[in-house]
Amino acid sequence: MKQMALALRVNGEEKPVLVSPSRTLLEVLREDLNLTGTKHGCELGECGACTVLVDGKPMLSCLLPAAQVEGAEITTIEALGGPSTPHPLQLEWARLGAAQCGYCTPGFVMSAKALLDSNPEPTREDIKAAIAGNLCRCTGYHKIVEAIENFARQRKADQAIDRSIDTTATAVRAVALEARG
Amino acid sequence: MLRLPEFEYAAPATVGEATRLMHERGGKAMLLAGGTDLIPSLKRRQYLPELVVSLHKVEAMRGVREADGRLVIGALTSLDAVAAHPAIRASWPALAKAAASIGTPQLRNQGTLGGNLLLDTRCTVYNQLEEWRDAGGSCMKSTGVKCHIVLGSKRCWAISSSDTAPVLAALGAELRLVRHGDERTVPVVAMYRDDGIDYLTLQPGEVLTEVLLPPVGKWDRSAFLKLRRRGTFDFPLLNVGAAVKFGADRIVERISVVLGAVGSAPQALDAQKFLGGKQIDDAVAVAALQAHAAKRATPLPNTDSSHVWRKRMVQVYTARALKELVA
Numbered sequence: 312m313k314q315m316a317l318a319l320r321v322n323g324e325e326k327p328v329l330v331s332p333s334r335t336l337l338e339v340l341r342e343d344l345n346l347t348g349t350k351h352g353c354e355l356g357e358c359g360a361c362t363v364l365v366d367g368k369p370m371l372s373c374l375l376p377a378a379q380v381e382g383a384e385i386t387t388i389e390a391l392g393g394p395s396t397p398h399p400l401q402l403e404w405a406r407l408g409a410a411q412c413g414y415c416t417p418g419f420v421m422s423a424k425a426l427l428d429s430n431p432e433p434t435r436e437d438i439k440a441a442i443a444g445n446l447c448r449c450t451g452y453h454k455i456v457e458a459i460e461n462f463a464r465q466r467k468a469d470q471a472i473d474r475s476i477d478t479t480a481t482a483v484r485a486v487a488l489e490a491r492g
Numbered sequence: 493m494l495r496l497p498e499f500e501y502a503a504p505a506t507v508g509e510a511t512r513l514m515h516e517r518g519g520k521a522m523l524l525a526g527g528t529d530l531i532p533s534l535k536r537r538q539y540l541p542e543l544v545v546s547l548h549k550v551e552a553m554r555g556v557r558e559a560d561g562r563l564v565i566g567a568l569t570s571l572d573a574v575a576a577h578p579a580i581r582a583s584w585p586a587l588a589k590a591a592a593s594i595g596t597p598q599l600r601n602q603g604t605l606g607g608n609l610l611l612d613t614r615c616t617v618y619n620q621l622e623e624w625r626d627a628g629g630s631c632m633k634s635t636g637v638k639c640h641i642v643l644g645s646k647r648c649w650a651i652s653s654s655d656t657a658p659v660l661a662a663l664g665a666e667l668r669l670v671r672h673g674d675e676r677t678v679p680v681v682a683m684y685r686d687d688g689i690d691y692l693t694l695q696p697g698e699v700l701t702e703v704l705l706p707p708v709g710k711w712d713r714s715a716f717l718k719l720r721r722r723g724t725f726d727f728p729l730l731n732v733g734a735a736v737k738f739g740a741d742r743i744v745e746r747i748s749v750v751l752g753a754v755g756s757a758p759q760a761l762d763a764q765k766f767l768g769g770k771q772i773d774d775a776v777a778v779a780a781l782q783a784h785a786a787k788r789a790t791p792l793p794n795t796d797s798s799h800v801w802r803k804r805m806v807q808v809y810t811a812r813a814l815k816e817l818v819a
């Protein structure tokens with residue numbers, strides 16, 4: 312079958328590929344681009360293991376012909392962080408044991424990222440709704456919900472500290488200027 | 493990996509180009525919208541199109557607009573956008589609720605309203621990988637001649653599982669259909685046939701471009717109920733779309749109740765016959781409508797949960813839908 316030249320944008324980089332139109336984004340990510348962080352579970356749209364962000368929205372890469380996402384900004388788990396540079400959300404996931412076998416984790420983290428990007432202070436119900444399309448056979452979900460909740464709370468606290476440092480710095484600067492002037 | 497079969501691919505930017513391609517390739521081409529129904533079907537080798545025509549570049553088919561006091565929804569509008577749209581939520585909350593109940597967040601970002609209305613019928617025997625389907629002797633919706641659900645049946649009983657179809661049928665919404673050199677508008681109910689294989693009246697090569705909602709004010713209230721095993725996500729085991737217009741003294745002037753997932757097509761009940769001119773909680777009329785609903789519904793052992801229980805639930809959910817119309 313005729314191959315198609317596609318100009319994909321993955322994690323902020325141009326990724327030209329030459330593939331058959333019947334290849335899914337999941338296959339292209341894992342097999343052509345060697346981005347194996349995105350997992351394949353059911354491959355029929357039921358488990359969420361293959362979740363990536365397409366223009367910021369969580370979608371199932373197993374159900375998307377790669378040709379359909381040409382021109383879109385694709386974000387995979389690799390963009391968040393890896394073993395040497397984990398994202399704070401991933402660290403919280405590890406700290407709580409929200410990953411056991413870990414197979415579902417990249418998909419969950421991508422759904423969580425989409426939620427936290429659009430809703431920085433989600434309620435428990437918001438979190439449950441956002442991860443309703445991701446299945447986990449190990450953890451029982453509680454730790455996953457907690458990890459997302461903790462991350463959001465911690466980020467808010469950090470931002471408050473940053474703001475108070477900013478305010479203090481501004482005040483100190485003002486005092487210093489006045490003393491000089 | 494579960495691979496797709498090989499196909500040629502085209503992504504036209506206009507409806508005209510899409511209908512031309514569909515016309516040229518006759519029955520050998522298939523349309524792709526969000527792909528959340530078609531892609532799994534292709535992976536299971538339920539269809540083997542030569543050409544897949546993706547609609548995702550046809551921007552004119554996306555979004556919600558207002559025309560002559562009616563909301564018009566492009567067929568390519570995502571289910572998530574339908575569920576979140578302020579005007580849809582305000583005027584037709586039952587439609588927003590139905591769209592929000594479909595699949596998962598990911599599926600609602602990808603899946604479209606048009607694709608949901610034209611969703612393939614489903615059956616536990618048919619919705620399996622090729623090897624599994626063939627192992628027991630292929631069924632008539634696949635390559636065989638038998639039905640494994642109703643032994644000796646001449647017809648296929650696969651289920652119409654769309655969540656938006658019963659609501660849009662109850663509201664009396666219309667569909668704009670375009671094909672090479674032709675265009676027509678039909679009421680939603682007229683799109684469906686009670687046959688698991690030949691389940692749509694869509695013409696070969698026809699593209700569903702828009703869904704036209706009724707004028708705001710046609711109905712006072714609308715309702716949508718869905719029965720499923722898991723609260724998080726599941727196809728419907730039964731769903732009900734309903735709408736009512738009250739006259740003086742809260743007498744039912746017009747009423748429409750449509751059942752989904754208990755037949756190969758949405759089942760429009762004769763609700764007007766039973767409840768027209770009466771109070772909506774008239775006990776005798778409600779009981780008569782419940783009995784009529786149970787007669788019209790044909791749940792079979794081709795989906796989750798016992799069909800005997802699902803038949804009982806038809807009566808329960810019909811009564812609950814009426815309550816919801818006054819809640």
Ligand SMILES: Cc1cc2nc3c(=O)[nH]c(=O)nc-3n(C[C@H](O)[C@H](O)[C@H](O)COP(=O)(O)OP(=O)(O)OC[C@H]3O[C@@H](n4cnc5c(N)ncnc54)[C@H](O)[C@@H]3O)c2cc1C
Nearest residue numbers: 356523525526527528529530595603604607608610655700
């Ligand atoms: C795990 C899972 C759970 C699901 N749960 C539900 C559920 O709870 N309720 C429910 O209703 N559905 C459910 N679905 C099915 C599906 O996701 C939705 O019905 C979705 O809306 C289909 O839309 P789509 O755009 O993805 O359709 P596609 O797969 O793109 O198309 C479906 C069919 O319609 C045709 N088509 C699409 N658009 C047009 C058009 N504009 N003109 C002409 N033909 C067209 C296609 O050729 C194809 O035959 C589920 C699917 C999965 C995988």
Ligand code: FES
Nearest residue numbers: 352353354359373
């Ligand atoms: S692998 Fe895509 S949803 Fe399961």
Ligand code: FES
Nearest residue numbers: 411413447448449
């Ligand atoms: S940690 Fe094993 S499936 Fe979720």
